Amino acid sequence: MSELLPKVGKYKFMAEPFHCDFSKKLFMGHLGNAMLNAADFHSNDRGYGMLYLNTIQKTWVLSRLAIEMEEMPEAYDPFFVETWVESAMKFFTSRNFKVTGEGGHVYGYGRSVWAMIDTETRQPADILSIEDGKILNYVETELHDPIKACSRVKMSKDVELVRVIDTNYSDVDINGHINSVKYIEHVLDLFDVDFYKQYRLKRFEIAYVAESHQGDKLCFYREQVGDNEYNIRINKRSSNEQNEVEVVRSSVKFVKD
The missing domain is CATH 3.10.129.10 (Hotdog Thioesterase)
Structure with a gap:
């Protein structure tokens, strides 16, 4: 060995x-x-x-x-x-x-x-x-990571649809599906520059539920769940159907800058 x-x-x-x-x-x-x-x-x-x-x-x-x-x-x-x-x-x-x-x-x-x-x-x-x-x-069990582990992001049934975007070539990664980091960027784009001038992103959390691919439309639903804390759900719509399938859940927490 x-x-x-x-x-x-x-x-x-x-x-x-x-x-x-x-x-x-x-x-x-x-x-x-x-x-x-x-x-x-x-x-x-x-x-x-x-x-x-x-x-x-x-x-x-x-x-x-x-x-x-x-x-x-x-x-x-x-x-x-x-x-x-x-x-x-x-x-x-x-x-x-x-x-x-x-x-x-x-x-x-x-x-x-x-x-x-x-x-x-x-x-x-x-x-x-x-x-x-x-x-x-x-496997390393002695090192301590002080932050909270990934949690299950809960959302209400009726939440606001805030954006629908197309997926294109530059969204696709080496595994052939929409890139993990692209989802992060798309979620953070739900808040504008003026918001980021006042608040700093403290914690970002994301769970990948299913794959999406180039040509799918991504639908972003956002719900405020606390002071400067939001949960986001991303659904996909395939090009040939109107039904939505959940692909990502995310949670973002900001603090006053």
């Missing part, structure tokens, strides 16, 4: 200026993208990432993601994403993130849940069958 790598991976990124908003702070979507890249680097290096999985018709799909930030990196700031597997079961694995700056300054944390699917059937695959359960060698 080859020597095991460290359980925790640490990857360096930079808040590129054109990945930042009007306040010169990194967009939440680009931070989410850095986290997903860190997860990919970490799993590939340890032998159960997409580079290997794609050779056996398998892939990882993100099921849930929660990000809670005290502040965001500013333009040109280097930052690091640390990531580790907290638990692994047959059909789901939990992965955590810590975002730091140079000198160890902590910006915030993330939590995520992933599933493995068969790329041909699109059905769940057994994570523990991959390389004789190799992922279990990398």
Whole structure:
């Protein structure tokens, strides 16, 4: 058996200026993208990432993601994403993130849940069958992630439809469905620049319920559930039918800037 790598991976990124908003702070979507890249680097290096999985018709799909930030990196700031597997079961694995700056300054944390699917059937695959359960060698139980785990976002039956958008080429990712980060961007676009001049995004949470694809229309329903706290449901409408199917639920919490 080859020597095991460290359980925790640490990857360096930079808040590129054109990945930042009007306040010169990194967009939440680009931070989410850095986290997903860190997860990919970490799993590939340890032998159960997409580079290997794609050779056996398998892939990882993100099921849930929660990000809670005290502040965001500013333009040109280097930052690091640390990531580790907290638990692994047959059909789901939990992965955590810590975002730091140079000198160890902590910006915030993330939590995520992933599933493995068969790329041909699109059905769940057994994570523990991959390389004789190799992922279990990398479960880290001693590190503490202080933020609340992903929760189930509840919404009323009658909520306001606030936007309907088309999906196009640039929405589609390597797995052939609408990109996880694109949903984050679309949710945050429900609030305008003037709102972000007054409020800072404190916590973002998203659960992926079903896949959508290029050509689907995405319908956004929003409900205010507290002070500067909103729940969002995204349904898809296929091009040839009017029935809606839920694909995403999200929760966003803002604080006064």
